[in-house]
Structures are given as structure tokens and as C-alpha cells.
Amino acid sequence: MIRRALILAGLALLPLPASAGGTEPVAVIGSGPALAGGVRTATLALTRFQPAREADGVVIDPAGLLTLRAALINAGIRAHLSAAELTRTHELYRAGQNVSAASLQQAEAADALATARLQALTAQAIARFGPALAGMMAQPTGPVAAIAAGKAALVAVALTASPPPRASGRDAAGAPITLKLIGAMAHAPAGRIGPGVYYRAPLLPAGEPLALHLDQADAHRGYLIPASAIIYQPGRRAIFVETAPHRFSMVALRGAVPVRTGGRLRYAFVRRANLPPHPAVAIAGAGLLLSIVASHNGQTGGRTR
Secondary structure, X not given: OEEEEEEEOOEEEEEEOOOOOOOOOEEEEEEOOOOOOOEEEXXXXXXXXXXXXXXXXXXXXXXXXXXXXXXXXXHHHHHHHHHHHHHHHHHHHHOOOOOOXXXXXXXXXXXXXXXXXXXXXXXXXXXXXXXXXXXXXXXOOOHHHHHHOOOEEEEEEOOOOOOOOEEEEEOOOOOEEEEEEEEEOOOOOOOOOOOOEEEEEEOOOOOOEEEEEEEOOOOEEEEEEEHHHOEEEXXXXXXXXXXXXXXXXXXXOOOOXXXXXXXXXXXXXXXXXXXXXXXXXXXXOHHHHHHHHHHHHOOOOOEEO
16 A cells, blocks of 8 residues: 655756665665656555465356266165165064065165165266265255255366465456355366366356456565566566655565566565565656666666566
């Protein structure tokens, strides 16, 4: 956030040599003839930053999932009934009731077939949808039950590692949506290389693409530096900070995290420990300061965005 802005126009730029001890270059602005495109500074406010990344998702057609769910539920019921019938037949046979050995064998065979059928469908569910979603498939509550009831959608997200428990995005109408993690997919999403994950989303049309925002790690306190303030030199990035009236020091950006919007770099986030408190940063005219410092040192300098 920017609290105040100071426009320095109609001023001359004078380099001040760096002092002994390897300090950063310093430039001083003094009175003089007007310069086209003056230096503009802004005092940055401390802000909370949540590291995040972007990912692509797509709403999955649930037809195959729900067909397999129905088969699993049916097989589970049959396996339960056959196990109960086998238990009853065993008890009658041992008690000497009117149950033959042939009837007992038939009950045992029916139970074995029902169990094998359930196991085969369970293995198919794991192979197609992964263990997390397969484990929820026959449950009466949870994500798959909500999808079967038409209350939720299944979203496949191309994500390689460390999926967060929640993701956010917008639907085709622009309404905000929140997604909850289900678990890893059994295969890569269509057209992608590498693993993916499933998220539960509100009810959305099958096939709808989603651009998702996924929070990563813990939030930190620090400063968002506009991209226009950043100087790029070989092996490092830096900014100019006003340390006294009309006096600017070049400060290296340590541990800067790029913040992009729509694929373009908008800011760099730097933790509070790596910058002076509430720094007054040159957000315009950094190139002028850089050229003065570079010409004084006999160097070619760097570049700005």
C-alpha cells in the first residue's frame, strides 16, 4: 500500500560517491534545471502477504464417477447380505439344523463371489480416480455424495506438489467460488504432464475451465514494491530508498517474491527485516538515479522495467 507520494521535478541529479566499507551507491538530488520525467517517491506501508500460486482447473463430467459409485454401493450391499447369509448358514449347520453341507458350500461360494466383485470395483475406482476419491465413493455423505445429489462439482487441477486445503477462483459469471481439497488423482489431467489433484467445488457446468488461486505456506509481514521501482543489474535486483531529503541509496532486494497479475509482474514482496521501516521508495525515475550512479562509477549500470 502507498501512503504518500512526493514528486521531485525540475531538479538536477548529483551522484554522491559511496563511502568506504563497500556501502551501496548513493545519489543526491540538488536544485538545478528541470529534468524531463522527475523522480517520484512513495512511502510503503507494512502489509500482510500470503504467498500463492496460480493453477488451471476444469470441471469433470461426473457421469463415470456416479456410475461406478452406484455399482460400488450395489456390490457393497450384496457383499453384506451374502456375508450375513453365510454366517446364518454356518450357525444352523453347526447346530445340526436342517442345513446340508451342499447348502453351506453354496453360501460360501456366493459370499466369495460377492466379495470378489466388491474388491474388483474398489480396485477399479482407485485406478481411475485415486485412493482419496475412491475411499469416499460409496459413503452416504461427503464430496461424492454431494456430487450425486447435484449439490457440488468435481474439479481436476494440474498441480505438481503441496496442494493447499483450499483454493479460490471465479466461475464463468465472475462470481467468487471456494474449493476444498479432496486428494490426488490417479493420473495426470488431460493435456498435462505430471500428477493432478481433485477439489470439491460448488455446482458448475461440466467442462468449465477455472483459473484458480492457491495460497502457499504462511503469511508474512513486509512491503509490496511496485515493479516500476525495481532495478535489474547482473546477479541482483535493487531499489532506490530515500534516506534523507533528496538523498537516495540503492538497496538490494533480498528474498524478493514476485507478485504477478494476469501473467505480468506487478510487485515484489520483501519481508520487513530486509528493508528499513516504512521505506520511501523511488517508484518513478529510478532509471535516472541509476544512470547518474552508473556514470559516476564509469559503469553501464542496469535496467528498469
